[in-house]
Amino acid sequence: MSDTPTKMVHGTALTDEQKKDLLHRLARVEGQIRGVQKLIANAAGPADCNGVAQQLAAARKALDRAFITLLTGAIVTHTAAAATPEDAQQSAKDIAALLDKFS
Template identity: 65%
Template sequence: MADSALTIVEGSALTLAQKKDLLHRLARVEGQLRGVQRLIAMADVPGDCNAVAQQMAAARKALDRSFVQLLTASIVTQSANAEDLHSAQARASSLAAMLDKFA
């Protein structure tokens, strides 16, 4: 995925650098998944399933790490951009609920 393929908007959820880093990580995961698809298509002997499983696990871990990075970046950015302590606490509570829901 090239950065030029997407329009990155500026906002208060994440900084531009955080968005670019996350998009770069997801592009790498996308490449890993394409590689897994090729491995599955080319699987010939039972031992090939080990390579497929290993690459699937690596892609899953990379996606999980991207999720953690998203939450970490959100906590840092949104807390820093909060107008007051109450707003920061509300954002942190909302992000904690998202972590509980999706992790």
Template identity: 60%
Template sequence: MAATPIKVVEGSALSAMQKKELLNRLARVEGQLRGVQKLIGLAAEPKDCEAVAQQMAAARKALDRAFVQLISSSIVNQSENAQDLDEAQASAGRLAALLDKFA
């Protein structure tokens, strides 16, 4: 079954290239999670749980890296697009709040 391409819209949150890179990273995470599901289904011995745990940790780290990429791309893009210092500071405040809330 082929994946339906995700529509990428133009906007000021992220550039088209930033979105493409983030979507590619998330597609890799999705593949890792499918692999974890298969490993769980095939787990028959205690040592299999170690392999599952290792792959889950790798997927979690990859998702964390995607989060960092999202925030850092947002910082760069929104700073470049700010009209003045006040707008840049407001944007930085919103992004700092996101880090505080979700990181």
């Protein structure tokens, strides 16, 4: 990834703060994955697999946490922006469908 910061588009999907938090989390995961790549490249014996597995598990958990953060942000943002209770209910159904599809 380049050192150029990602340009954020202002919209209604997520707040700027939610986007910033998610991008920060993903940058940390990216660093973890680079570390895993180095561990794999330098693995010399079977014992090194323990460290690789531990770091992969940590990266997976960090991605899972980013996913939960995304959905939590969407719930808050979308229901707060709903004009009617029916709109809020539809937003909740849409987010439930995301959970069902991707978790």
